[in-house]
Amino acid sequence: MENNTKLNIENLDLFYGTKQALKNINMNIKEKKVTALIGPSGCGKSTFLRSLNRMNDLIENVTIKGKIEVDGEDIYNSSDVIKLRTKVGMVFQKPNPFPMSIYDNVAYGPRTHGIRDKKTLDKIVEESLKGAAIWDEVKDRLKSSALGLSGGQQQRICIARAIAMKPEVILMDEPTSALDPISTLKVEELIEELKDDYTIVIVTHNMQQAARVSDDTAFFLNGEVIEFRDTKTMFTNPEDKRTEDYITGRFG
Amino acid sequence: MENNTKLNIENLDLFYGTKQALKNINMNIKEKKVTALIGPSGCGKSTFLRSLNRMNDLIENVTIKGKIEVDGEDIYNSSDVIKLRTKVGMVFQKPNPFPMSIYDNVAYGPRTHGIRDKKTLDKIVEESLKGAAIWDEVKDRLKSSALGLSGGQQQRICIARAIAMKPEVILMDEPTSALDPISTLKVEELIEELKDDYTIVIVTHNMQQAARVSDDTAFFLNGEVIEFRDTKTMFTNPEDKRTEDYITGRFG
């Protein structure tokens, strides 16, 4: 199973109205690896990430060309978005727990998928919270609102909420940018653990973070992928001058 | 005039309600130098910066202890906030030009201070825009809305607006965090130039930026100043382990 392709992106173009935000992206994202997307603000990282679970469908006037395959199946040629999003979970930049109890947040996904049995739900919630390394902090107040938690805790609740669906891929859009250093460390440790079971794609503004957690890295600039290779090579020996400039901090 | 103290902060404590956000800050900010404030999110950088021109007065339930002197005068012991803010200008993290023309934005400050003469205003506006390195880009459309400009241009308009008041100190709260790399570079170059005439205090999340533009750097952590020294020493040879960790990217 080593190094199997989980997501395959071919010649992907994306337009907001007439404005092209992604240009001819080609990428192979490997199963059970962490792939980091880096690049300056506005270069298209989030846009690309959101294409992978068709979140861009929500935005009007988006045109997409090219192909994205998950497990070899073209996601834009299938009409079952729900199935796709069940398989490809997402954690957003800003922690966005629902305004409900912690328990209900994590149980939300399973419930919409028809799981009603209290015992089963309890088990899923507990496992997911444990998986997101937050069980100990919240196990005594599962019924209290998720909005009362700190940013880092909220973000881990969101991760728990995502893994409660047992997805195969988890997309993370700058999951630590709103967090303090300690929470950041926890989330990073968590990513380490998660990659045993999940394929992870993570957007980050933080070079060090990319270096620390990812196996592969893609550098985006102005909607294009300038360089895409294994993280170690990328950070020690980048091929493209622009990549080097960016990594060494010549840009914002 | 070399190395005169412009701002002197002694034993500054600040509380939001009962929560202490700044703990016993002591700092000497030198005239016509750039002082950078770095530190993880939530450590109190903005809070500190906003204390320097009493912007925290706008927030309810803020308690301040200790002393802040500008040119030897205790700002919290004087009732003339207007004078203070005229002397200590501010540029915010998010570019926030007023919804008016470019000209009116820059002329806003002088006008509120009673300058009505068209010629004088014209001169101030031109000088300020030149000083903010944006005159050439906007000179032909001074009457058009400032909101129609790019983020980087807007930020430079805000800088022009601040220097139109001929302040002595300019506070900048992450002035480039919303900008693309090219705009960031321009603003950084500008800071270089401005320091000939102004005392500048800048908050930044970006280590490289702090290293590039500042003379002195203060590292904040959890409301305390862990280390405060000249930038070069700080980045090459930090004294505190935590500073080192932060600078080398062990934190988010």
Add this chain to the structure above:
Amino acid sequence: MRKLKENILKSAVYLSAGFTVITLVVIVGYIFMQGISGINPTFLFSNYSASGDGGILPMIVTTIYTVLLSIAVATPIGILSAIYLQEYAKKGKLVTAIRFATESLAGIPSIIYGLFGGIFFVVTLGMKYSILSGSLTVAIIILPVIIRTTEEALKTVPQSYREASLALGSTKFQTLYKVILPSAIPGILSGIILSVGRVIGESAAILLTAGTVAQMPGTIFDSARTLTVHAYLLTKEKGDIQGAASIGVVLIILVLILNTIAKVVAKKLNKANY
């Protein structure tokens, strides 16, 4: 199972929207069908006559007087109060009291305002049945509307504008009238338009304070009859549904025009901003 539930909910949404739209079409359609034939230049532009072949000009004029006067009284007070609540007041008993007062005012039925105006303005202050009494009464009715909408408009002005202005050494008041108010104008305007609609549509309160004199008013101290009161009396006394519907057509068109103006102006002002 999941599909079924989904479909039920979806149907409920569509049915409700359908119900609303049909209601709207039926009501407006009915009023137009009954009323459109009665509308002609004589009806719109000639003086009222007891013999029945006159027009509604005095009512149109009265309606305009009432709208202008009540707006002129309520708007400044409303806007200034909203500014106080939103920009100056710190949380405390006073603010709670003011908020509670405005919210309660908003919830009181207009018939109670009518009772109040009928004693206070008409008798106690000696203003008698007059456009003035009526206008002051409806001014109180619309006060909470204007306060609320202005507050909302002020809330939407980004805090960053305030900070930017204050950081330049401007006073709060300068900040207010140079930056905040201009940005809030579209919202404030829509509140005023909403109030105009309320004034135009009011009958109970006006009837008890402005009276029902069916003549061209000379001054605001005269009693007179607004369009809505006229429609009410036509229905009640004469059973003249068609006449009432004709006035309804006039009123609907008036409201439509006002709403459109409000939108256009708001958009224009917004354009100036962006």
Add this chain to the structure above:
Amino acid sequence: VGCGSGSSSNDGSKVTVSGSTSVGPAMESIAEKYQADNQGVTVEIQQVGSSAGIKNTIEGTSQIGMASRDLKDEEKNAGLKETEIALDGIALVTHKNNTVKDLTVDQIKGIYTGKITNWKDVGGKDAPIVVLSREDGSGTRDGFQEKVGFESEALTKEAQISDGSGNIKTTVEGNENAIGYISYGYVDDTVNMLKIGGVELTPENVKSNAYAIARPFILVNKEDSMTEQANKLIDFILSDEGQKIMEGKGFISIK
């Protein structure tokens, strides 16, 4: 605010009248003619109901009150002068399709006190009677009850209360089972007007007392708030010309 008294604008050229909505329309016609004849004079007519008109006159808000009923004791004690200006027949109206065209006063009483509840009991088809009445305090209602001979308390609880002749008419027009009463001046061909004891409602029959349910219209005033024009207005109403206008509006001259 607080512009003292609105009456400051009343230099005697304005006559203020308020009260009964039954009298109102006729008074509007009178006023139109009177203003045309006397340039510069305005006659202001408020149709707010008999009681409000009387109250306004007592309080001085109006100079003249219009009433379609007799004064109550409380009101009489306030020192009001009464002037009868016309007679009005109260018409009983039913739906156009109703086959009942004639009722006796007793039958009407039976219907309004709830003893007769089906049209078949008064010669119509088998259908419930929907009784319509005016609101308590209405001059028309007072006059009707007095002539038919029952008190408000006896009015059937099932009665629908409509404020204003127009609403009664609209309701009767749309309901085959309904019966209501309105002032003669408001009757038109959208409804069917009943004979009472075989007597039709005509001005002659009212004058000759042959039609049973009629009442006077009166004006009330307080001497001290009367102006020259106000007195002249009352004189005008009582003149032949004034009475003719009243007749034109469907009321019955007292001459």
Add this chain to the structure above:
Amino acid sequence: MLAKSRVVNVSKRDNKNGNEGKYLAEKVAKNVFLISALIAVISLLLIIGFVFYKGLTPFLFKGYSFTEFLTGADWVPSADKFGISSMVAASILATIGALVIGVPVGILTAVFIAEVAPKRLAKIISPAVELLAGIPSVLYGVFGLAIIVPGIQNIFNLPKGQSLFAVIIVLAVMMLPTVISVSETAIRAVPQAYKEGSLALGASHIETIFKVVLPAAKSGILAAVVLGVGRALGETMAVILVAGNSPVMPSSLMDSVRPLTTNIALEMGYAFGTHQEMLFATGVVLFTFILILNIVLNKLSNKAVD
């Protein structure tokens, strides 16, 4: 206007004495704003004062019993009988009935406009709903009298159509625009992040609306309900035309009723002395209802925000 008094032409840096004028203007402005705000409070106090004074006179000075007034079954002013229990019941039943129909329809329509309808359609419906809000209530009454009342009479084959049911329908329709537009605003204010969070978990659009969006908007929706209740409880002119106005305790939906507001408007023109004061007393009861409602719902919506 006030700040014009500022000292002109103070150049920067050396304005040592230039700011006193500004601080003074600041103070004056603040007080002007405060006084304006107090006018709202004063109006409310005045209204309470007048209505209560008038309305409580019979009970305080004339020996009538307030309990009998509230619980009495008969309302025959000319026989000195003033009991409003049937009207209190009518007001409550009519309001509840209107809520039961108007609130769900209103909220679901708001959902349609804000979430489901294509933008173009929403752009037509939304102003149309505003128009519905702008139609004077008298016209709703006319419409009710001419269409709804005969409709009920014919459909249910009744002797007459004026009834509690007619009142409920008219009120439900009248509260729609308020409920719709306030809920719509609340729904639109729900952060996109909640929706995305739900959709990303594989929930469908409709599931997202009902499980996340509506609960998140509940404080705004509650406000819509508050305003709707206010409208239903306070509406007069439309109700008077379709209620039948018999002051009897309703025992079925098809009975004629006389809600509190109607009682006031119906007889105000004809009332005199004690009768008139009793109408004010009716106003006091109505007013108290609305104040209590306001307080309770305020508390509720504060809770919903937390």
